[in-house]
Amino acid sequence: MESFLFALNATLPIILTVAVGYLLKRVGWITPALAKACNKLVFHLFLPVMLFLNVYKIRDLGSVSWGYMAYALLGILALFALSLPVVLLITPHKARRGAVWQASFRSNFALIGIPLAQSLCGEEGVTMASLLSAATVPLLNVLAVICLSIFREGGERPSVKSILLGVLKNPLIQSIAAGIAVLGIRAVFVEVGIEFRLSHVAPIYTTMGYLAGLATPLALISLGAQFEFSAIASLRKEILTGTLMRTLVSPLLGLGIAFLLFRDRFDGAHFASLVAVFATPVSVSSAPMAQELGSDAALAGQLVVWTTLASALSIFFASFFLSLGGVFG
Numbered sequence: 001m002e003s004f005l006f007a008l009n010a011t012l013p014i015i016l017t018v019a020v021g022y023l024l025k026r027v028g029w030i031t032p033a034l035a036k037a038c039n040k041l042v043f044h045l046f047l048p049v050m051l052f053l054n055v056y057k058i059r060d061l062g063s064v065s066w067g068y069m070a071y072a073l074l075g076i077l078a079l080f081a082l083s084l085p086v087v088l089l090i091t092p093h094k095a096r097r098g099a100v101w102q103a104s105f106r107s108n109f110a111l112i113g114i115p116l117a118q119s120l121c122g123e124e125g126v127t128m129a130s131l132l133s134a135a136t137v138p139l140l141n142v143l144a145v146i147c148l149s150i151f152r153e154g155g156e157r158p159s160v161k162s163i164l165l166g167v168l169k170n171p172l173i174q175s176i177a178a179g180i181a182v183l184g185i186r187a188v189f190v191e192v193g194i195e196f197r198l199s200h201v202a203p204i205y206t207t208m209g210y211l212a213g214l215a216t217p218l219a220l221i222s223l224g225a226q227f228e229f230s231a232i233a234s235l236r237k238e239i240l241t242g243t244l245m246r247t248l249v250s251p252l253l254g255l256g257i258a259f260l261l262f263r264d265r266f267d268g269a270h271f272a273s274l275v276a277v278f279a280t281p282v283s284v285s286s287a288p289m290a291q292e293l294g295s296d297a298a299l300a301g302q303l304v305v306w307t308t309l310a311s312a313l314s315i316f317f318a319s320f321f322l323s324l325g326g327v328f329g
Contacts, residue, residue, distance in 0.1 A: 012312075014220060014281075014284070014308050015305070015308055015309065017217055017220040017221060017224070018220050018221075018223055018224035018227065018304075018305055019224060020220075020221055020224060021035075021220060021221035021222060021223060021224020021225040021226075021227070022224040022225065022227050023224075024221065024224070024225060025224070025225040025226075030221070030222075030225040032225070032226065034225070035222040035225035035226045036222075036226075036291065038218055038219075038221070038222035038225075039219070039222050039226075039287070039288040039291050039292075039297075040288070040291075040292070041218070042214075042215055042218050042219045042222065042285070042288045043171065043172075043285070043288040043289060043291075043292050044171050045171075045211065046211055046212065046214045046215035046218060046219075047171075047172055047175075047215045047219070047285050047288070048171045048172055048174065048175035049175065049208050049211040049212045049215070050211075050212035050213075050215040050216075051137065051172055051175045051176050051179065052175040052176070052178055052179040052182075052208070052212075053179070053208060053209065053212050054133060054137070054179070055133070055134055055137075055176055055179025055180055055182075055183060056179050056182055056183060056186075056198065057130070058130045058131065058133070058134055058183060065128075065270070067265065068132075068262075068265075068266060068270050069131075069132065069135055071258060071262065071266075072132055072135070072136055072273070072274060072277055073135055073136065073139055075253070075254045075257075075258075075274075075277070075278065076105055076136065076139055076140065076143070076277070077139075077143075078253070079104060079105040079245075079249075079250055079253065079254070080101075080104075080105045080143050080147070082253075083100075083101055083104035083105060083245055083249075084101060086104070086241065086245065087100050087101045087104070087241075090237055090238065090241045091237065091238050093296070094151045094152075094153060095151060095152070095153035095294070095295050095296040095299075096151075096235070096238050096296045096299050097151040098147050098148040098149075098150065098151035098152070098290070098293075098295040098296070099148075099238070099242070099286075099290050099295050099296045099297075099299040099300040099303060100238050100241055100242040100245075100299070100303070101147040101151070102144050102147050102148060102282065102286050102289075102290070102295075102300065103242035103243075103245065103246050103282040103286065103300070103303040103307060104242060104245035104246060104249075104250070105140070105143060105250070106140050106143070106144055106282050106283050106286055107136075107140065107246075107250075107276070107277050107278065107279075107280045107281070107282070107283065108280045108281050108282065108283045108284060108308075108311075109129075109132075109133060109136055109137060109140070109276055109277055109280065109283070112276065112280045112281075113129050113132075113133060113273070113276035113277070113280065114126055114129045114130060114133070114276070116129075116272070116275060116276045116280065116315065117129035117269070117272040117273050117275075117276050120268070120271075120272035120275060120319060120328055121268045121269045121271075121272035121328065124267075124268070124269040125268070125269045125272040125273065127269070128269040128270060128272065128273045129272070129273040129276055132273045132276075132277070134180065134183075136277055137176060138173065138176045138177075138180075140283070141170065141172045141173055141176065142167050142173060144283075144286065144289055145163070145166050145167045145170050145173070145289075145293065146163055146167070148289065148290060148293040148294070148295045149162070149163045149166050149293060150163070151295065152293060152294040152295065153294045153295065153296070166293070172285065172289070182198060186198075215285075216284060219284045219285060219287065219288060220284060222288070223284070223287050223301045223304060223305075226287075226297065226298065226301055227301055227302070227305065228298065231298050231299075231302060232302065235298070235299050235302055238299055238303075239299070239302050239303060239306055242282070242299075242303045242306075242307065243303065243306045243307050243310050246281060246282050246303075246307045246310075246311075247279070247281070247307055247310040247311050247313070247314040248314065250278045250279070251275075251278045251279040251314050251317075251318050253278075254274060254277065254278030254279075255271070255274055255275065255278055255279065255318055255322065258270075258271065258274055259271075259322065259325060259327070263325070263327070268327055268328050271322055271327045271328070272328070275315065275318050275319060275322070278318075279311065279314045279315050279318040280311055280314075280315065281304065281307035281308040281310070281311040282303050282304055282307045282308075283304075284304055286300050286303070286304060287300045287301045287304050
């Protein structure tokens with residue numbers, strides 16, 4: 001019951017904020033043009049700042065478990081590869097394929113991952129999830145750019161060069177790279193005894209915190225403002241497939257294989273972070289990214305909502321069965 005209540009507490013605010021955006025649209029306070037403009041701000045400014053700070057706040061890279069890190073990354077890559085044939089089978093629409101493919105492997109680690117790991121395994125879970133985020137968040141964003149670029153609406157199939165340029169130009173990737181670079185500089189400062197930190201420049205650091213704090217609520221409000229119940233019927237097959245891939249297939253494979261093969265090597269903190277990688281809903285940033293890269297933004301928004309609803313169950317059952325298996329507690 002505790003895991004179920006946590007899942008509700010983690011996902012219900014997302015749904016309620018989306019509902020606020022939908023109501024604001026209904027009363028005429030947010031127009032479609034304004035919602036798209038908000039998505040652009042989220043994608044190009046607020047989310048990059050949030051991701052930069054998430055990386056910068058990682059405290060210690062020295063306790064990385066490389067085998068565990070490799071398992072999480074290979075699991076994401078496996079889901080990325082395995083979901084492609086499914087996507088090709090379920091819809092002939094190019095732009096929809098990118099949105100469903102993205103939802104199949106891209107978790108909401110940046111928003112739900114660390115608090116979920118803390119709930120399941122305390123401070124050890126927070127440390128492990130923070131370390132894992134430095135590797136998984138960049139990979140998830142790179143793969144998202146690739147899948148959305150391949151199935152971009154209109155135009156010719158992109159070349160490898162254009163996809164790589166798209167990855168390098170992506171503001172989310174750039175912000176994570178900048179965060180890793182600053183993290184490296186901080187490590188050098190520690191070694192040579194320099195006390196200066198970015199957080200010591202209070203006006204700049206506080207302003208960055210304000211901007212980062214806007215990313216999630218504004219993304220969710222603009223998502224709600226673009227949400228259409230009338231679109232569910234025409235997108236039913238894609239919504240169902242993406243939701244099942246994200247909240248059923250992903251946790252079964254990612255957590256099931258880890259439990260069967262690596263139960264003796266991974267501890268509770270490891271599994272808490274894996275729940276965050278494989279059982280959480282699709283990332284909130286997937287909707288603004290889909291809009292910017294020419295994918296089906298309406299479907300991407302639907303998948304954020306429906307995977308968030310379904311993830312209350314996926315998080316609960318993943319935590320419950322792992323507890324029964326002696327992983328937690």
